[in-house]
Amino acid sequence: MSDAFVVVSEASKAFVGVQALDRVNLSVGRGQIHALLGENGAGKSTLIKILTGVHQPDAGEVRLDGRPVRFRNPREAIGAGIGAVHQERNLITRFSIAENITLENPPRRFGMFDAAAAANATAKWLKLLGLELNPGTPVVRLSVAQMQLVEIAKALSLESRFLVLDEPTSSLTPHETRALFTVLRRLAQDGVAILFVSHKLEEVFELCSHVTVLRDGRNACASQPLAGLTRGDIVRLMIGREEAVFAAAPPASLGAAPALELRGVATALGHRDISLAVRGGEILGLYGLVGAGRSELARAVIGAARITGGEVLVQGRRARIRDVTAAVRRFGIGYVSEDRKGEGLILQLSVATNIAAAIWHRLARLLGFLTRRMQDAAATPFVRALDIRTPSLAQRVANLSGGNQQKVSVAKWLAAKSRILIVDEPTVGIDIRSKAFLHELLLRLARDGTAVLLISSDMPELIALADRIAVMKEFQVIDSFDNTRDYAAASARIMQAIHG
Amino acid sequence: MAVTVANARRARLPAALGGALRSNVAGLVIGIAVFTLAFALYTSGFTSRINIYSLSRSIGINGVVGLAMMAVLVTGGLNLALGAIGVCSAMVVGWALQALGLGVAPALLLGLIAGAALGAINGLIVVTTRLHSFVVTLATMSIFFGGMVLLSGAQGFNALPPGLTGFGRMRLFGMISPLLIVLLIVGFALFYLYRFTALGREMLAAGANPVAAKLAGLPVERLFVLCHALSGALGAVAGVLASLRNGAIVPSMAGPLGSDWLLPAFLIPVLGGTLLTGGEVSVLGTVLGAVFVEVMTSGLYMLQIGEFWIQTALGLVLLGAILLERARAGMALARGRQS
Numbered sequence: 001m002s003d004a005f006v007v008v009s010e011a012s013k014a015f016v017g018v019q020a021l022d023r024v025n026l027s028v029g030r031g032q033i034h035a036l037l038g039e040n041g042a043g044k045s046t047l048i049k050i051l052t053g054v055h056q057p058d059a060g061e062v063r064l065d066g067r068p069v070r071f072r073n074p075r076e077a078i079g080a081g082i083g084a085v086h087q088e089r090n091l092i093t094r095f096s097i098a099e100n101i102t103l104e105n106p107p108r109r110f111g112m113f114d115a116a117a118a119a120n121a122t123a124k125w126l127k128l129l130g131l132e133l134n135p136g137t138p139v140v141r142l143s144v145a146q147m148q149l150v151e152i153a154k155a156l157s158l159e160s161r162f163l164v165l166d167e168p169t170s171s172l173t174p175h176e177t178r179a180l181f182t183v184l185r186r187l188a189q190d191g192v193a194i195l196f197v198s199h200k201l202e203e204v205f206e207l208c209s210h211v212t213v214l215r216d217g218r219n220a221c222a223s224q225p226l227a228g229l230t231r232g233d234i235v236r237l238m239i240g241r242e243e244a245v246f247a248a249a250p251p252a253s254l255g256a257a258p259a260l261e262l263r264g265v266a267t268a269l270g271h272r273d274i275s276l277a278v279r280g281g282e283i284l285g286l287y288g289l290v291g292a293g294r295s296e297l298a299r300a301v302i303g304a305a306r307i308t309g310g311e312v313l314v315q316g317r318r319a320r321i322r323d324v325t326a327a328v329r330r331f332g333i334g335y336v337s338e339d340r341k342g343e344g345l346i347l348q349l350s351v352a353t354n355i356a357a358a359i360w361h362r363l364a365r366l367l368g369f370l371t372r373r374m375q376d377a378a379a380t381p382f383v384r385a386l387d388i389r390t391p392s393l394a395q396r397v398a399n400l401s402g403g404n405q406q407k408v409s410v411a412k413w414l415a416a417k418s419r420i421l422i423v424d425e426p427t428v429g430i431d432i433r434s435k436a437f438l439h440e441l442l443l444r445l446a447r448d449g450t451a452v453l454l455i456s457s458d459m460p461e462l463i464a465l466a467d468r469i470a471v472m473k474e475f476q477v478i479d480s481f482d483n484t485r486d487y488a489a490a491s492a493r494i495m496q497a498i499h500g
Numbered sequence: 501m502a503v504t505v506a507n508a509r510r511a512r513l514p515a516a517l518g519g520a521l522r523s524n525v526a527g528l529v530i531g532i533a534v535f536t537l538a539f540a541l542y543t544s545g546f547t548s549r550i551n552i553y554s555l556s557r558s559i560g561i562n563g564v565v566g567l568a569m570m571a572v573l574v575t576g577g578l579n580l581a582l583g584a585i586g587v588c589s590a591m592v593v594g595w596a597l598q599a600l601g602l603g604v605a606p607a608l609l610l611g612l613i614a615g616a617a618l619g620a621i622n623g624l625i626v627v628t629t630r631l632h633s634f635v636v637t638l639a640t641m642s643i644f645f646g647g648m649v650l651l652s653g654a655q656g657f658n659a660l661p662p663g664l665t666g667f668g669r670m671r672l673f674g675m676i677s678p679l680l681i682v683l684l685i686v687g688f689a690l691f692y693l694y695r696f697t698a699l700g701r702e703m704l705a706a707g708a709n710p711v712a713a714k715l716a717g718l719p720v721e722r723l724f725v726l727c728h729a730l731s732g733a734l735g736a737v738a739g740v741l742a743s744l745r746n747g748a749i750v751p752s753m754a755g756p757l758g759s760d761w762l763l764p765a766f767l768i769p770v771l772g773g774t775l776l777t778g779g780e781v782s783v784l785g786t787v788l789g790a791v792f793v794e795v796m797t798s799g800l801y802m803l804q805i806g807e808f809w810i811q812t813a814l815g816l817v818l819l820g821a822i823l824l825e826r827a828r829a830g831m832a833l834a835r836g837r838q839s
Contacts, residue, residue, distance in 0.1 A: 323719075329717055344712060344715070345712055348779060348780070349704075361698050367697070368697040368699050
């Protein structure tokens with residue numbers, strides 16, 4: 001490869017007791033969109049952090065444009081023309097979009113921050129990504145997807161020669177993803193080398209020309225052309241075996257009355273005339289673009305936002321859900337938040353604590369007496385059943401992988417024996433193996449009688465799992481239909497509803 | 501045994517031992533031993549019965565003050581009105597004894613209720629307005645104290661019943677104040693609460709991440725009010741203990757607006773390993789923190805170092821403890837990220 005721009009050769013990196021990278025190779029050419037794949041914990045993040053100056057390799061070297069480089073910190077990497085969008089959000093939420101995007105190099109006029117120049121510089125990048133936002137808007141008012149796009153715009157604005165994107169589409173809709181891909185292709189044509197990390201293989205095949213797969217810190221393949229490889233090949237490289245074939249059978253029997261029914265519900269958040277019903281035994285998929293009001297609807301149902309009109313029925317009876325405590329304890333509704341780390345889990349506490357928190361009041365004996373042993377006994381069966389990989393029940397949840405963290409947040413509601421489960425984007429940023437496991441789990445739960453409301457922007461996931469699909473747009477339900485699991489038909493109907 | 505209640509590293513005995521060594525408990529024990537030895541060698545009278553008696557008394561009082569602050573640090577908030585609540589509650593006890601002519605037990609109970617009620621007011625304001633407890637308790641500190649001075653005309657109560665003053669002057673084994681025993685009882689009660697009850701666990705979980713706790717169905721608002729009420733009730737206990745040392749209940753016993761308690765109130769639990777960010781407490785650490793601070797203060801007094809130098813030293817210890825906590829949290833985070 002004569003025009004290889006970034007070359008990593010035989011890079012190794014160890015942390016206390018863990019060999020994160022073991023003699024890894026990677027070569028990204030100018031104008032190439034190169035996929036970096038691997039399950040969580042395979043070493044992708046470590047490799048990216050070496051490329052962006054966060055970590056330094058123990059052995060091996062990184063060459064940029066033929067010259068060996070060794071970045072001592074992220075600033076040096078940026079200085080060398082490497083831009084990155086990390087998985088974690090790195091925006092200052094109180095600052096405006098323009099201030100964030102020009103943070104590294106703010107335009108000055110008479111020594112003061114030049115807001116107008118910053119806004120101009122920013123508007124160009126926002127437009128490129130199809131973001132119709134005022135550059136002066138504070139980031140705190142943006143949705144998760146918009147924040148992600150702003151972060152991408154920030155990386156683009158550095159006009160880097162090498163761009164690293166770690167899960168850039170995790171909270172984007174197909175529409176926004178397409179706009180991003182258009183931009184990336186244009187950049188590649190201009191000679192920018194791009195390293196693209198994603199769990200969504202569909203995107204990788206659509207966008208990338210070459211692929212490097214990591215498994216357990218080693219190369220499963222290095223810088224191969226993607227042409228000629230199938231999805232099955234990639235999955236085998238990633239997990240070392242075949243992907244489990246997944247086919248959902250329609251439900252055998254359904255509860256008579258819906259477990260959860262909304263009739264003409266309006267909320268203080270702006271929903272109007274929402275009517276939905278989920279029976280025990282089935283999965284209702286809720287699709288919509290980001291900002292369509294799906295998560296907000298979930299919040300209203302569990303009593304975290306005010307319902308201003310219409311009726312909510314639980315198990316066929318009219319329910320006034322005053323707060324989340326009532327939703328969980330009296331009505332048996334569990335909610336798995338899309339913000340797993342911020343809202344779904346108490347990261348600093350243990351696995352057992354997170355699973356048992358919702359049922360402490362039930363476990364406790366006289367005068368609230370409750371020991372760790374009682375809690376552990378209650379949590380253990382679910383750790384086993386969900387195959388949660390943790391050294392012990394006392395392990396902090398923060399130290400688990402994303403997939404195992406998500407299993408913990410679902411286990412909480414299994415322990416609480418919730419009869420209605422609302423899951424919000426359950427597999428975002430989760431490795432393939434855990435994703436398949438969670439899919440089977442949700443299906444099994446439903447078939448065992450739980451009513452599942454699945455909010456997902458992952459269309460293949462939604463169509464594979466849901467028995468019925470409701471489509472939301474602008475805080476209203478605009479279509480709902482029985483899902484035959486025919487991908488082409490269902491996706492066409494959804495897109496027709498939203499864009500038609 | 502490590503008593504860092506929310507700490508996850510207590511799976512097995514060796515792990516528990518490792519936890520204790522990493523936590524503040526080991527450091528405090530060593531610190532206490534070193535200071536005690538040094539003061540015993542270089543001062544005359546540090547190990548005298550009278551000094552041990554006065555040490556045990558001040559450890560008892562300031563230990564309860566530290567635990568009272570700890571109860572609200574759990575929420576990630578704080579209680580600047582703690583001293584004011586302590587003084588107000590003690591004044592309620594005095595009033596019940598002298599003006600109402602109640603017996604000792606009902607008067608103490610009334611004081612405890614007053615403390616809990618004032619704390620609950622703090623909690624209710626914090627929860628309903630969503631203001632930070634710093635601002636809220638800064639305001640109520642003045643309101644409670646000012647209200648008390650208005651109602652009492654700044655008149656203290658100095659004719660305490662002999663039973664009460666006798667208890668305050670008692671010496672167990674000739675040198676231990678019963679105030680220390682009160683601290684141990686309160687400590688055991690709190691240890692039990694955080695370790696062995698659903699309520700305690702819910703308080704810690706709510707403090708660690710209020711949003712996640714709320715989505716798990718925990719009544720976070722109610723729990724926060726309870727934490728503040730508990731802090732107030734413990735403040736009342738500390739107020740009564742301080743009155744017993746003085747032999748009278750006077751509005752000025754904790755300085756202007758009760759502010760003399762603030763430094764020990766923060767210093768002691770933070771030294772003990774309680775996180776200012778909430779969700780993690782250490783009862784044993786707080787008790788040891790009180791011992792450490794009082795040993796240090798008393799010894800420095802005996803070396804005839806000026807009062808202001810001692811205050812400076814305590815301030816530096818507080819800052820050092822907070823920086824240490826930060827560093828440790830940062831290290832834990834780095835470990836978590838890498839795995």
